[in-house]
Amino acid sequence: MIIEREQDVTAAALAVMERTTDPRLRQIMVSLVKHLHGFVRDVRLTEKEFRDATAIVAELGKLTTDTHNEVVLMAGSLGVSPLVCLLNNGDQGNTETDQSLLGPFWRLNSPRVENGGSIVRSETPGAPLFVSGRVVDRDGRPVAGAEVDVWHASPVGLYENQDPDQADMNLRGKFTTDQDGRFAFRSVMMVGYPIPTNGVVGRLLEAQSRHPYRPAHLHALIFKPGFKVLISQVYDPADPHIDSDVQFGVTQALIGKFQRHDTPHPTARDVPTPWYSLDHTYRLEAGEAVLPRPPIKYGGPAGRRTPAKPASLD
16 A cells, blocks of 8 residues: 555554454454554654654663563553453453462572471561461362462562572472462561662653552462462552552452461460461462463572573472
8 A cells, every 4th residue: 555644554554464364463463553553643642752662662671681571560560460460360350369460570490398388598687477378279179289489579678689688589489289278388577669660660650750669468379280370469458558559469359468466476486576477368260270481580680590491380
């Protein structure tokens, strides 16, 4: 088509997209062109704004490294990640779901830990936390033999790949549920933290007068053949940013029961007060067990190198 007016550009692009052989890719590309062209017309995008936008897209890629994923960070900050999650789970968004954001800090190959063991691998000051979890199916039946990969930020608000003062894989561990679907571990109480703001996402938040904080949360990725991989976060309702998560990830189903205890622990005599506990149930949906692509690969600024394997949790 020889272009005579601006409307012809969209018509020509759509005609090409319609020739895409794969049906799903065709559907996506046709809709993408319609919405992209509609957006450009809606805001009357200027030439300078277009050049700035393409520079930002390029910068997002350049800022994404083995230890940091700026693209995932931006997707969450725009609300895209939680929207995709909710649309694809909980009966396609019609019911509550335990699914949540993967986040930019999950790593493959977390060390295996016996039930009841600790995931603290270096000196990590903070109030002790005892987690008791249970994995069930949609009918409430226990799921035995599920692999539960957990990770969380330290009490100073940093994941170990961000912090050279933490040992490799600190506050990360992988457990196997018992016959009752249970697993348990000891850690330290996490806090809310600001997402990295030294890149494109930080400039966006500043321009919008938004704070950069995520409320305190515990990550879990649960794998068992015959079930869809569950990616979940459990949030502390006492966190001051529980209702203003910069990544829009908090749903009612993901608010946990973190309890503070000011009396001695009933069995662990070495535990100072206060200490915290969390008892949480995770529900799996039937489906294909496919692991996500890790958003980061290696350890952090201390030069750690733990190559990820793509095929399994191990």
